[in-house]
Amino acid sequence: MFLKRITVLENEVERIDYPFSIPSIRSLKQLDLTSNVTFFVGENGSGKSTLLEGIADRCDFNTAGGGRQNTYDVYAAESALGKYLRLSWMPKVTNGFFLRAESFYQFATHIDEIGASLHNYGGKSLHQQLHGESFISLFQNRFKGKGIYLLDEPEAALSPARQLAFMRILHDLVNEKECQFIIATHSPILLGYNGAKIYSFDNGEITEIAYEQTDHYQITKYFLNHREKFLKDLLEE
Numbered sequence: 001m002f003l004k005r006i007t008v009l010e011n012e013v014e015r016i017d018y019p020f021s022i023p024s025i026r027s028l029k030q031l032d033l034t035s036n037v038t039f040f041v042g043e044n045g046s047g048k049s050t051l052l053e054g055i056a057d058r059c060d061f062n063t064a065g066g067g068r069q070n071t072y073d074v075y076a077a078e079s080a081l082g083k084y085l086r087l088s089w090m091p092k093v094t095n096g097f098f099l100r101a102e103s104f105y106q107f108a109t110h111i112d113e114i115g116a117s118l119h120n121y122g123g124k125s126l127h128q129q130l131h132g133e134s135f136i137s138l139f140q141n142r143f144k145g146k147g148i149y150l151l152d153e154p155e156a157a158l159s160p161a162r163q164l165a166f167m168r169i170l171h172d173l174v175n176e177k178e179c180q181f182i183i184a185t186h187s188p189i190l191l192g193y194n195g196a197k198i199y200s201f202d203n204g205e206i207t208e209i210a211y212e213q214t215d216h217y218q219i220t221k222y223f224l225n226h227r228e229k230f231l232k233d234l235l236e237e
């Protein structure tokens with residue numbers, strides 16, 4: 001782990017305008033990162049991307065998505081929050097990147113290339129089909145190891161099978177390359193990664209939440225187990 005704590009600097013600016021108009025951001029003083037994989041969850045508009053972008057800004061990553069060396073044609077909006085954040089590292093790393101949803105179609109193509117066998121996934125253990133080493137070698141251009149990776153809704157371009165393939169990549173990078181990930185997500189699959197710390201941005205504050213307590217888990221589980229009743233209640237009232 002590299003990034004251990006995010007602190008919001010006290011400032012003289014009135015905390016009314018964006019980003020402090022977002023309740024979860026306004027109430028944030030300090031966030032401790034204690035796992036190599038941290039997830040940000042919460043309703044649309046609860047502030048996940050705003051904080052992720054602020055962290056990317058402080059890492060000197062391109063806020064349009066990318067690492068330090070990346071120059072993109074797309075307009076990189078200045079992070080409104082970045083200048084109010086202090087990042088505490090132990091040790092400091094400069095390697096890594098910020099990936100926005102817009103970049104994930106390209107990302108999905110990579111997953112397709114390396115996870116082609118997933119299309120035939122039919123009851124066999126993923127472990128047997130997917131070899132972490134080949135994932136890592138194919139991803140070396142994007143994930144260079146020993147760095148911090150900030151991902152905004154990676155599931156946007158990934159089928160459920162590819163989300164599982166991505167989870168395997170994540171697992172190998174965390175365990176073999178000492179990578180740290182902070183991921184904003186709505187995916188009940190990705191959130192299920194063992195050992196991750198999940199922070200909820202709901203109810204106007206950023207608090208730790210158990211996987212099973214997230215709406216993503218509860219709604220998905222209820223829907224899958226009671227689809228007919230769920231739809232009847234939802235659509236026929």
Ligand SMILES: Nc1ncnc2c1ncn2[C@@H]1O[C@H](COP(=O)(O)OP(=O)(O)OP(=O)(O)O)[C@@H](O)[C@H]1O
Pocket residue numbers: 018022042043044045046047048049050051080184201
């Ligand atoms: N540059 C900006 N100026 C003003 N308001 C903004 C700006 N960027 C985002 N917002 C607003 O801040 C709020 C939080 O946005 P943010 O994108 O951080 O939410 P989120 O939790 O990532 O949502 P989602 O799950 O939909 O991606 C939203 O109401 C959004 O419209």
